Amino acid sequence: MEKRVKERREGLRPLDGEPTGVVLRFAPNPNGPMSLGHSRGVVINSEFARMHEGEVILRFDDTDTKRKPPSIEAYDTIAKEFEWLTGRAPDRIVTASERMPLYLAHVIEDIEAERAYVCTCAAGDFKELRDAKKTCPCRSLATTEHVERWERMNDPKGGWQDGDAVVRIRTDLTLPNPALRDWPALRIQTAPHPKVGDAYRVWPLLDYQSAIEDHLQGVTHIVRGKDLMDSTRKQTLLYDMRGWKYPDTLYWGRVKVHEFGSFSTSAMRTDIEAGTYSGWDDPRLPTIAAFRSKGYAPEAIRSFWLEQGLTQKDIAVSMKTIESHNVKAIESTTPRYSFVQDPLSRRLGMHETWPSNCFNIPSHPENASMGNRQWPAPKDGDSILIQATDFSASLRLKEFANVTVSEDAAIVEDFDRSDRRQIIHWVLEHHSRDAVLLIVEENQIKRHPGRLENVDLELGKVVQLERVGFAIVTEIQEDGTLVFTYLHD
């Protein structure tokens, strides 16, 4: 047996056996838009599909109408966010609530084949029995009785309410892992569903719905969080009884971003509704909507997740890491502009005129194809603006001249760089406009007013403000003032 040459692998480790025609799925609960955490599932699953010439399904697991009620806008939002992230639409979109008849048909098969039964024990009682590896009284009832119970569960006039009965999958009760013993598969849920109303009374739980759907869709590989390991084990028990082959399964660990605390979709919804945050795209929130509106490139989010790979370690990463991916993605094509915060005005004194009637500054020093910013040539008597914190007697105005600065004037000494004095960014007062930079500091949004060199920028444009960092145009006010939101260094 020859040993493979060790070399650094780029990207994800290929799936075992390097299969082609794989089918993967990303299965979010549509109870809100995508979070950064969700995007990992999107990126990893689509990347495997791409690597192995397969398909990726976007599946909405919307079978909880009570604790995690689906949000009707989220279906569309998530589909669009999926496309934004990967650059292409999912190969298939499946919505669990629209496929209920299929699941319910499988339940009756499972009950008749004695793979499942209807249990009316109180949850606490059942747990005690289960922990003692004892069967509950319902389990030994005749199959015909279970079929009747099943019909009664589904009958609004049957007298059973939420919590009164549950369908369980029959397993070996001596299984060492208590979590797997006679696991619950469906429950009564009378809260209406935003898509199908009260068309169904009994809804499958994730483990059952997902198990059946993965089989129906021909899913070959499941990539999910390791918190779902027991889900795999439960579902495998059902697959074995049905003679199905369970997909190959891979796991990732939990990811925490230092800068964001723990956010749940429902907690974010509460805060947005309370006005703590302006919306799902509030720059302080770890949602894809926020990353997108802050100016992150989808390829940055992709390369970030690909770099994390598929380890089962629970990790805590810094936003700096995500930011560095974004810098790589946008740096070479982002134009630079001069933005002077807290400006001081000085009269320009020039003994010698600028040798041209216009003043060109490259839009990007390393990318000449981006062209130049054209300013009018600075003239004797013009007012220039410099940042208050830069004020010093001897300065160099970037791209322009060495100056001696006093309380009211800036006198040009010479144009060529001739010494090591500090270089500062500046603007011509008559060739600049008001602008405000919004920066999130300590979870508060702070305003930094200043003057931006004259340039037309449309909403959503990402720029690099010299000596400040990257920012995106988030608002253009009536009076022409540009509002930027700070992105990162």
Added chain:
RNA sequence: GCUGGUAUGGUGUAGUUCGGUCCAUCAUGGCGGGUUUUCAUUCCGUCGACCCGGGUUCAAAUCCCGGUACUAGCACCA
């Protein structure tokens, strides 16, 4: 308590399947420096790790045994 999972520098990650090419990869970060453009970006240099203890072996990050730490499930959530 029961059942799993994971452990490589400050943070991530490659290498662990098949022990040697690993005095351990790449990135991020920190530090220092360069750039006719400089608190941003960019470039260069540098710092820094195999959880612990035994064992097997000529040779262990990699195999075995025993610890420890962290983490997940045991929901009529996904």
